[in-house]
Amino acid sequence: MRPLTKCKLNWMPVFIAAVCLVFSSAAFCGAAEKNYKIGGIFSVTGPASFLGDPEKKSMEMAVEQINNNGGIDGHMIEAVIYDTEGDPSKAVMSVSKLINRDRVLAIIGPSRTPTSLAVIPRVQQSEIPFISCAAGNKIVEPVKPWVFKTAQSDILAVASIYQHIKNQGMKALGIITVENAFGESGKEQLLDQAPEFGLQVVRSETFGGKDSDMTAQLTKIRKEGPDAIICWGTNPGPAVVAKNIDQLGIDIPLYQSHGVASPKFIELAGKAAEDILLPTGKILVADLLPESDPQKRVLTDYIKGYENRYDTSVSGFGGYAYDAVNLLAKALEGTGGDRGQIRKNLENIKGHVGVSGVFNFTPADHNGLDPDAFVMVRIKNGTWTLVK
Amino acid sequence: MQEVLQYIFSGITSGAIYAVIAVGFSMLYNSTELINFAHGEFVMLGALSFVTLSGPFQLPLLPAFILSVAGVAVIGMLFERLAIRTVRTPNPIVLIIITVGASIFLKGVGMLIWGKDAHTMPPFSGHPPLDIAGAKLLAQSLWIVAILFITVAGLHLFYKKTLTGKAMEACAISQKAAWLTGIPSKFMVLLAFGLSTGMGAVAGVIISPITMSSYDMGTMLGLKGFCAAMLGGLGSLWGSVIGGLLLGILEALGVGLVSSGLKDATAFLLLLFILYVRPSGIIGSVEVERF
Structure with a gap:
């Protein structure tokens, strides 16, 4: 006993x-x-x-x-x-x-x-x-x-994005998050971690998961003149955000969350997906990883x-x-x-x-992962490319 | 100033869509005094069948447009024939519950046919967005507004100038009197269902390039369209157009000038306000009765 x-x-x-x-x-x-x-x-x-x-x-x-x-x-x-x-x-x-x-x-x-x-x-x-x-x-x-x-926790995803933004020397951010548990948690992390990386969130907006148009929110973000926009949500909302940014001619980098890290997002956003940056688990880019990566074999x-076994393409x-x-x-x-x-x-x-x-x-840590669990990818010509 | 103009542009785009949906509600109410709560699902069917016809089936835009609208109209008429006309005691509550049931059913069918993923398609024309005083106006928005006015003008002419249209109006005023003068009132109701659901499909088709279409898109759009119809005055064509545009613009201004959390709240607050102050809507003259 x-x-x-x-x-x-x-x-x-x-x-x-x-x-x-x-x-x-x-x-x-x-x-x-x-x-x-x-x-x-x-x-x-x-x-x-x-x-x-x-x-x-x-x-x-x-x-x-x-x-x-x-x-x-x-x-x-x-x-x-x-x-x-x-x-x-x-x-x-x-x-x-x-x-x-x-x-x-x-x-x-x-x-x-x-x-x-x-x-x-x-x-x-x-x-x-x-x-x-x-x-x-x-x-x-x-x-x-x-x-x-x-x-992987969203903490790590936010950390990966912020590290990348910091390396580019950008300071001011606009964030737009979806109104559900995923978006709320992302927003919390984005706001919490910004000071650690010396970044400032100049405008925080939200959108409904089924909204058909986010131009009003994006116009508001643009008014504050941020260096980059971060969108936090799961399909299809972020694809609409990507399209709207393209249509409004907002010419600053757009970061998305790991929530859209699937080929479906590229299909939905079409050419508006070009040059979007996002963190993803390594499974999406397994064949692009260098041989030296410890996870490559697994x-x-x-x-x-x-x-x-299942005759379908693997999911993330x-x-x-x-x-x-x-x-x-x-x-x-x-x-x-x-x-x-x-x-x-x-x-x-x-x-x-x-x-x-x-x-x-x-x-003290029951997740056991560090930010290395994520890699940053950029969408180029309708597919993922690794960024340093 | 530039921002306000941008809010108004995006408001007009979504407002025009609400307007097309509201017109569908109004037309049906006009001839049958029935609110079809499955209307949003017909918008969904229109959008998804258009995406399928012009995507995998490679049809040009116009035939795909006509086919999907006609197809949805036929489904709408089948719905009337099989689910509405067969009701033994057609009092409003029973009929409304039937439309709610149909809405759940159609959503399920949509999920089985198109899956749970969202679908998208390119805009009708590849023009770049127009730049007006620093605000961007999408080519697709112009298409949407143009199609709204063309269809509503067409319906207006149909009601005022053709015998069938007048017969429908007669049925709306008094079904029994119309029947006594030899108007086939059952056929008119069927036609009203076809036209109304067809309008729903039009809304679906024009919205599909600017947003993502999925099996569950209909409910919210249906509710917004219903708000717009109530706002403008249920039963009035032009009232629905005004209600839709007003709702869209106020929503966008609410998001832009106050807070993005207010988007959906705007619609429903406005609806409550209108029902309280002017229950017949902005240009509605129909007497409102509570059931």
């Missing part, structure tokens, strides 16, 4: 103690079985299916690869995957099912920040290692003992494996789940299925080369 040190004295200590007892015995039974069961919850359908679908596929692929190599300490991994449809309440239900019925050792996913935040209290209470695939920084900030994440293996998002499974597999080694041990191992993983970057977890 595991000591119940994590149980805080709150309104129902007896209940929690009972829950802990049930789960630690479940973990014990799990170890006696042949397979290690891990749970996955992704928004496979619904509005965020572009995230959840490749994540589910990547998780299945990673599990298969591990099993083909003999599993972990002789145990095969068994993945139980549920669809959250991008809905926080469904995500919480799925987590309960994974914990109570399937008795998994750890949970991977969900795909979106709101769903991840919704399930965190549950996994914290149940003391189950949890690796989120969503970008929002709030998931691991402040650090929660059982919660990790593999997707990336090409992952892309080849995914495209052979599936890698989050792929990394999560591989990190978890590393942490599972030698634990015999003890969840406290898995959590501790996860926290101490150093130098794990993954699809989204090189992970160095510490007790």
